[in-house]
Amino acid sequence: MGTSKRGFASMDPEKQRAIARKGGQSVPNEKRSFSQNHELATKAGRKGGHSVDPSKRSFSMNHTLASEAGRKGGQASHGHRARPA
Numbered sequence: 001m002g003t004s005k006r007g008f009a010s011m012d013p014e015k016q017r018a019i020a021r022k023g024g025q026s027v028p029n030e031k032r033s034f035s036q037n038h039e040l041a042t043k044a045g046r047k048g049g050h051s052v053d054p055s056k057r058s059f060s061m062n063h064t065l066a067s068e069a070g071r072k073g074g075q076a077s078h079g080h081r082a083r084p085a
Contacts, residue, residue, distance in 0.1 A: 008016060034041035059066035 008019070009069070034044070
């Protein structure tokens with residue numbers, strides 16, 4: 001299987017870096033509050049987690065489900081194929 005000639009991943013690495021720099025520069029320093037204030041980022045993350053109904057927090061309620069999802073994600077990101085049952 002060949003590689004695609006389209007998309008960000010197929011670009012020259014220097015061109016990728018130039019595009020990525022533009023994204024970081026588009027936000028003024030004073031608006032990058034999470035990078036400036038770790039405590040604010042921590043509070044926001046905690047608040048986001050609490051906004052989900054506890055009955056819908058399936059991973060916190062079901063350790064096995066969380067483990068299976070993590071395993072699938074790891075296999076997918078490393079190019080592994082599921083073993084036939």
